[in-house]
Amino acid sequence: MVRLYTDDLNISYGEKLIVKNLSVKIPDKKITTIIGSNGCGKSTLLKAITRIISHQSGTVILDGENISKESTKILAKKMAILPQTPESASGLTVGELVSYGRFPYQKGFGRLTKKDYEVIDWALEVTGTKDFKFRPVDALSGGQRQRVWIAMALAQETEIIFLDEPTTYLDMAHQLEVLELLQKLNRDQDRTIVMVLHDLNQAARFADYMIALKAGEIVKTGSCEEVMVHEVLKEVFQIDAVIGRDPRTNKPMCVTYNLLRGETTNEETTIPYYANVGTNY
Template identity: 45%
Template structure:
């Protein structure tokens, strides 16, 4: 169970080259819950996950896991507690699905230790949970984008960490598989208490599946809290520069975001049906 694990950032500043992406971020993730990070492109969502998983060193501040700085923790030791599925993982050429998923067990292997029945069971469970068992003998680079994404998720599950960070885990998946993956992660959270932190672009899926939401904007934190507290018309306006209506989702009871564009609204339909607009469609008469 992950109730004993705490992951937080303290005055964290991150960037690339001369560009600062996140500045002075103080954040504590809810242990044993599902947290979803949302925000516009290039606001620092993926950057934050990379720093939390030790892949990107802070310019200032620190990431702390159970009282220890993540960037001072040996990589293999950290990987036994915290797993990351990055946005665009690189697949080793020619590797089979079974071998790739099996790599999720690497942090649990000691020097000169043998593969055990526990490792077999973890890999089999991960393959079954992601419906990729029938793909296990195929080369990963021969799979479709959606199949490949499910295989990478299987590898993350096989790692059996108490904290799991996922950067856009529904990428390349059709809507039915998106729901399947998010349901799977919810099952993992509820059955094992796994703390799950993920980046999602779909605001309505984020609101439906998150226990807590984090909204990033302009290099920092705009809001953090429950879905009802964070997913508001003001948040959508500030974070995305877009007008919207937020209503109750009739399926989940959570917030449901209805974007407002220039077209396909009742106001636009009314304006398009005015007499002057309609007259423009009449044929000219001699």
């Protein structure tokens, strides 16, 4: 089932065309990861789909409706986005910032209800930020702030969540915590998750579906097995990658790679498992 898709989407910054005639379907109730080199249009695509920026031509369709014609509150009950560089939260406590996720549900004078407070506390709990509830956001470390922003997105209680590099500023353990949380939300609550990730192995490990972009155009879409292959990574990143299998998840993984630097390679190098190159599990 597909609730969300784009059709011939073109997005420009000034006179520079960033995304070109892009048509893509986002699988419902699945985790989709978007990969590509810096400046290829990943973040721009997320912003256009969530109506943060406008597109020059083409359409974004959600539940059969053009999102450009939807009211902001209705759209905000369906889609939430955590941008790559969230706006400043200067002067706000953690609890206050997370409460902004309840905006689409407020009426009248905008007072928070018992349900709002319950959702806020749940979002703080699952992101490990409950102890910071009354602390200023400015007083937190980069990793702590990132988790608070994720809590705000979760408090919005949308069926679709977009995250632009959600593991930025986080150490390895907290990266895994965040990604496992998003995976749990997908599996337990059928949330549709769409993420831009730079780490290819994380992208493949947690994705049901992958989108590979280059210069604003799709190179390949499909399962991890279809996208995380030598030829796709060669075209998207200009690398000669060795693809193996994660012995714990059996997902494809990039074991090692070289920059191509102008040379060509015609052979796809694969190994069955990463353990075969000297790592014991």
